[in-house]
Amino acid sequence: MSEPLDALEQRIAELRAEVRRAVKARDTSLARLLRADLRRAERAWDEAVVTEEAGKPAEEAGPALRESGAALMPIREQVHQALLLLGVPTAAKLVVAVNEAFFAGGLRSPQLSSLRRDEERSFRSDPYARPYYLCAALTDRLSPARGLLADSTWPLEVRVVGPLSPRVDFLTTAVRIAEHLTRLAEPPPGAVRLLSRMAQNIPGAVEGGFGPADPATVVGAARAELEVHLPADTAQRAEVAARAGDQLTDVERLFGAAALSTLRGAC
Amino acid sequence: MSRLDDLRGPVPARAHDARAIAALAANPGCARRSLLDAAGVDKDAAARHVGFPAPFGQSQFAITRGNVFESLVKENGCAELLRLLRELMGLPIAQVGYQDVENVGAHLRASHTRALIDRAARESEDSAVFYDHPLLSLRIAGQTSYLEPDVVAFQLGGRFHVVEIKSFSVIDGQAEPEKVAAAARQAAVYVLALRALMEELGHDPERVSHDVVLVCPENFANRPVASLVDVRRQLAVLRRQLARMTRVDRLLEDLPEGLTFSLEPDADGVPTRSAGELAEALRRVPARYAPDCLAACDMCMFCRDEARGCGSTDLLGRQVRDQLGGVSGMDEALGLAEGTREPEEGQEEIARLLRLADRLRRECVA
Amino acid sequence: MSALTALARLRAMREGVAQRITTVRHCHVSDRPMVFVPLKMAGEAAAPLGAMVGTDPDHPRLLVVPQPRNRNLRFAFTAELAEVLLPYVEGFQKRTETVERKGGEPYERCLEAPQVLVPNRPAAEFTGLLGRSTRFRRVDGPYPVHPSVPLLGRWLTYFADRSRQPGSSLLLAATEALGTHWATGQSALEDANLAALLGWIDPPAGTTGRRAAEEAEDPLLWPPAGPATDPGFDNEVLAPAVQAYEEAPTDRAVERVAEALRTQLEPTWRLMWRSVELLRALPEGSRVAGRWESDRGSFTRFVERIAEGGPPQARRDGAVSAAARLAGLERARASYDVQRAYDDPLVMAEYRLTGEAFAGVVTAVEPEHFEGEGRSRKLRPLVTVRTEDPVRLAPGAAVGSPERRGHGAEVVEVVAVSGAGGVPGGGTGGAGGGTVEIVLKVTKGMGRGKTPAPGAVPEPGERVCYTSLTDDFQTSAALPDPEETPWTHGGPPEEYVPGDDDAQEEWE
Numbered sequence A: 001m002s003e004p005l006d007a008l009e010q011r012i013a014e015l016r017a018e019v020r021r022a023v024k025a026r027d028t029s030l031a032r033l034l035r036a037d038l039r040r041a042e043r044a045w046d047e048a049v050v051t052e053e054a055g056k057p058a059e060e061a062g063p064a065l066r067e068s069g070a071a072l073m074p075i076r077e078q079v080h081q082a083l084l085l086l087g088v089p090t091a092a093k094l095v096v097a098v099n100e101a102f103f104a105g106g107l108r109s110p111q112l113s114s115l116r117r118d119e120e121r122s123f124r125s126d127p128y129a130r131p132y133y134l135c136a137a138l139t140d141r142l143s144p145a146r147g148l149l150a151d152s153t154w155p156l157e158v159r160v161v162g163p164l165s166p167r168v169d170f171l172t173t174a175v176r177i178a179e180h181l182t183r184l185a186e187p188p189p190g191a192v193r194l195l196s197r198m199a200q201n202i203p204g205a206v207e208g209g210f211g212p213a214d215p216a217t218v219v220g221a222a223r224a225e226l227e228v229h230l231p232a233d234t235a236q237r238a239e240v241a242a243r244a245g246d247q248l249t250d251v252e253r254l255f256g257a258a259a260l261s262t263l264r265g266a267c
Numbered sequence B: 001m002s003r004l005d006d007l008r009g010p011v012p013a014r015a016h017d018a019r020a021i022a023a024l025a026a027n028p029g030c031a032r033r034s035l036l037d038a039a040g041v042d043k044d045a046a047a048r049h050v051g052f053p054a055p056f057g058q059s060q061f062a063i064t065r066g067n068v069f070e071s072l073v074k075e076n077g078c079a080e081l082l083r084l085l086r087e088l089m090g091l092p093i094a095q096v097g098y099q100d101v102e103n104v105g106a107h108l109r110a111s112h113t114r115a116l117i118d119r120a121a122r123e124s125e126d127s128a129v130f131y132d133h134p135l136l137s138l139r140i141a142g143q144t145s146y147l148e149p150d151v152v153a154f155q156l157g158g159r160f161h162v163v164e165i166k167s168f169s170v171i172d173g174q175a176e177p178e179k180v181a182a183a184a185r186q187a188a189v190y191v192l193a194l195r196a197l198m199e200e201l202g203h204d205p206e207r208v209s210h211d212v213v214l215v216c217p218e219n220f221a222n223r224p225v226a227s228l229v230d231v232r233r234q235l236a237v238l239r240r241q242l243a244r245m246t247r248v249d250r251l252l253e254d255l256p257e258g259l260t261f262s263l264e265p266d267a268d269g270v271p272t273r274s275a276g277e278l279a280e281a282l283r284r285v286p287a288r289y290a291p292d293c294l295a296a297c298d299m300c301m302f303c304r305d306e307a308r309g310c311g312s313t314d315l316l317g318r319q320v321r322d323q324l325g326g327v328s329g330m331d332e333a334l335g336l337a338e339g340t341r342e343p344e345e346g347q348e349e350i351a352r353l354l355r356l357a358d359r360l361r362r363e364c365v366a
Numbered sequence C: 001m002s003a004l005t006a007l008a009r010l011r012a013m014r015e016g017v018a019q020r021i022t023t024v025r026h027c028h029v030s031d032r033p034m035v036f037v038p039l040k041m042a043g044e045a046a047a048p049l050g051a052m053v054g055t056d057p058d059h060p061r062l063l064v065v066p067q068p069r070n071r072n073l074r075f076a077f078t079a080e081l082a083e084v085l086l087p088y089v090e091g092f093q094k095r096t097e098t099v100e101r102k103g104g105e106p107y108e109r110c111l112e113a114p115q116v117l118v119p120n121r122p123a124a125e126f127t128g129l130l131g132r133s134t135r136f137r138r139v140d141g142p143y144p145v146h147p148s149v150p151l152l153g154r155w156l157t158y159f160a161d162r163s164r165q166p167g168s169s170l171l172l173a174a175t176e177a178l179g180t181h182w183a184t185g186q187s188a189l190e191d192a193n194l195a196a197l198l199g200w201i202d203p204p205a206g207t208t209g210r211r212a213a214e215e216a217e218d219p220l221l222w223p224p225a226g227p228a229t230d231p232g233f234d235n236e237v238l239a240p241a242v243q244a245y246e247e248a249p250t251d252r253a254v255e256r257v258a259e260a261l262r263t264q265l266e267p268t269w270r271l272m273w274r275s276v277e278l279l280r281a282l283p284e285g286s287r288v289a290g291r292w293e294s295d296r297g298s299f300t301r302f303v304e305r306i307a308e309g310g311p312p313q314a315r316r317d318g319a320v321s322a323a324a325r326l327a328g329l330e331r332a333r334a335s336y337d338v339q340r341a342y343d344d345p346l347v348m349a350e351y352r353l354t355g356e357a358f359a360g361v362v363t364a365v366e367p368e369h370f371e372g373e374g375r376s377r378k379l380r381p382l383v384t385v386r387t388e389d390p391v392r393l394a395p396g397a398a399v400g401s402p403e404r405r406g407h408g409a410e411v412v413e414v415v416a417v418s419g420a421g422g423v424p425g426g427g428t429g430g431a432g433g434g435t436v437e438i439v440l441k442v443t444k445g446m447g448r449g450k451t452p453a454p455g456a457v458p459e460p461g462e463r464v465c466y467t468s469l470t471d472d473f474q475t476s477a478a479l480p481d482p483e484e485t486p487w488t489h490g491g492p493p494e495e496y497v498p499g500d501d502d503a504q505e506e507w508e
Helices: A003-024 A028-053 A075-086 A092-102 A109-113 A115-125 A165-183 A189-199 A215-247 A250-255 B002-008 B018-024 B031-038 B043-049 B060-089 B106-122 B177-200 B232-246 B249-253 B275-283 B291-295 B300-309 B318-323 B330-338 B348-364 C003-015 C071-090 C121-134 C148-162 C174-179 C194-201 C209-216 C231-247 C251-280 C288-307 C319-343 C345-354 C500-504
Strands: A148-151 B098-100 B130-132 B136-140 B143-147 B151-155 B159-165 B211-217 B224-230 C034-040 C048-054 C061-064 C096-101 C104-110 C116-118 C171-173 C357-366 C382-387 C398-401 C404-418 C435-444 C463-467
Touching (some): A003 A028, A003 C231, A075 A109, A075 A115, A075 A165, A092 A109, A092 A165, A092 A189, A115 A250, A165 A189, B031 B249, B060 B130, B060 B151, B060 B224, B143 B177, B177 B211, B177 B224, B318 C003, B330 C003, C003 C345, C034 C251, C061 C251, C071 C121, C071 C148, C104 C288, C116 C121, C116 C251, C121 C171, C231 C251, C319 C345, C345 C463, C382 C463
Parallel strands (some): B159 B211, C116 C171
Antiparallel strands (some): B151 B159, B211 B224, C034 C048, C048 C061, C382 C435, C398 C404
């Protein structure tokens, strides 16, 4: 390695130590200055090392881009695609997993965190202008349920959740994923892994071990447990949905009511 | 309690989280720590201000790992946890209810938790099994501390179980004992708080089980495994220590007039009192330093430095202290060993032993 | 912790430098040890971050996992580690000696054995976990690994297991090896920091051990010796570097992580070799070679086990093997303690302090003293020793002496001469102060003649030491064969055959 690189490395090491000392001493302004110096030194190092490597064949730079037209779909459409497959209110993490398993992949949970807010803004400024909105699931207090995404075209009974709904929706999701897998000629391995993971948590869905789950077995097992919960869950959901229909404005029906105003009726 | 307020000065009392409360029981004999905690002084800030920051830090890798594992256990309406409880406690298939307390928004969590727990305790029939993100409170020496257990589970038989999710691994059925012990201490704080709530609501506090459910990753994968941990002993220790804390009056009596550990900040957020003044005030209350403090107390570096300054044998650890039969100073112990100091009454035996040890050592290391 | 060690710690505190607590070295130090400094990712049980490893102080091999959450990169790391460790281990397998044994077939034993040195106990435990996480992997199936990986796993497991055996030197933790020979002026807890411990033992010129140890506690000056890293380093240096790799997995990104880890590993690497030098400089105890011989024997048996295609070590011991292992450890502990005392007057002094040993001057000898009549008439030379040690040995007690191998004697009587006064069998009424004379009869090690072999019986005026500690082979408690395990202990264990679950166990 050449001399300027050595010198730069030493400088970088010193600066790092200084930054950490400054951070430790809570001297944020000094830390910022030092960090800037550090960044400059690192950039200089990057440049120097490139110059030095110039003679060698170029490495493949940058992350490999996915070769899929679908990846170019807007995020909201990718999310919608996953929701259509699952058909129940779903947490962002599972949306990402389903997208990864069956579709383009490349979604990240943080991208989804502001989605509901953006959709709400759009709806408020121009109601029903879009064919669908990515909206909230509603709790039995008619407030938005944390972290769940739903489709505005679903009936209210599907978009509200009671205490049993997380389980019911989980089992439903497993059934939907398993059914979708059986429709595919070549089940993607990522999707099989996703289903196998879910199957671990459904009694009777796996025959021991960590091997790939059989979709038909999963469907059977999940339906069996669903039968236990469905009547109560359906009744609870119908009750909440009726209240939501009576008490909420259009925008609240999609995005939930503020927690304070909905103390009536629940608990 | 106004004397305690004076000690803290015109700054808000520092609330204890469960880990801090569990740590209260670590060195109960230390008056300095007892007072600082009872007064709600920010020990971390105090230690920094006097120039002895504690060497505690957490890697973001560890934090991320903990969060990822917790969300894995809880995702899909606690699907993983449900499987674990079905296996561990024979939870019936029908019992799957899930309530996310946080749905009501941060400001209502405590009251919502209260309402949900009350309802579950009254009509155990079709209440939920999981209460996610509950918020409990505990009064400690006049201050209310808010506590966030990972999950509270309610199951058939009408008992509540605290569920503690930790990301340290259980490998071939074994976890690091210190980590299990720390988790048990922390969970005991939740049990205590939940029992206090039950009592307030007029229910039998014993309906909160002393068996907590500890959920950890198994082996090298993320797959969780659950075990029951009996925290009765930790509860007893904790109760005893909390009772002591409410009896800090005796410590307060011995304090000099006007003593304060105030960290009142100026416009720039820097404490107005000089570091020297604060250090001086801290030294007025005796500490009981032990090397164990290095893992538990924010004040540890300050107290260690003080112990060094006076040549205390506390620095060498309890094992050495035990060997020295309670002789607390280095000079004193070496003086007895080398015969330059006459033993005081009651020290004859230890002096003889030290002198013999000294003779043998000199004989061998010529 | 004995009063002697406590005293040494006090003195270290006063002098500002560590004090020796042995006169000789009690562990083997190989001519060509392999130093292994592993780092693990915070919050994970056995996710390697990187390591520095090698046998040449000037040419360490730096191994790096640029994204520790990536399973494939972790296995690539273990394969690389195998590239370094396996040839080292295999290098000792070829040269063997034939060992004859009484009433048994002669067997082969490797002339030399590998020695792995890690910084501290957590590093030894981490070595075991790394072994546990790799020894069941398979070269085919769903998550195939390089063939060297499971073999490495078995060796790492072996070394980590062996390191729990008192007296074994196949894998040593530097802090423990140094800590058995030096006492510092800080607590045992703080001694677990290698840089601080070495600061006390070997402070740089112009500074005290205490100052050096204080400096060593600053992670910016002295990165922790691992396997846990400094959280500040994780957050400010490593995380951005790993993130950069995540975004663009180029050689440059790998190099950035490598450089970051090098800053954390290099200081410890140097401390490790300094530790080796310090330990080497101590004269070796006379029983160290014997214990190393057992290590060589154990190593040879493990080599054979692998050559014969035996399965990897089980996840858990069965009831019988667990009990046998525990008994074995207890025996090793007792034997190691006794051997150290016999090798080292300073260790023996601890037993003199408690009255289980005494040292003094021979005042009288009756070499041709006999006991019994006729055929049972035996030569039993009498030796009288005067000592000021607080003897707590009763008449009839069997004693041995570090000065004479194979020599054995029995306490006949203890007579108070002056001072506090010795009460036979009851101690001397306190720690020291009185002089006593002990009459011993020699029972072993003086030959078969009518007179003792020359030198077998101490001479008047000679300084001698006797102790009731003996390193006689204790037969282990009778344990059933594994096939006979009683039902109370789970019944006979199934024969251990690693299954698919072991091999396919997730590692993420």
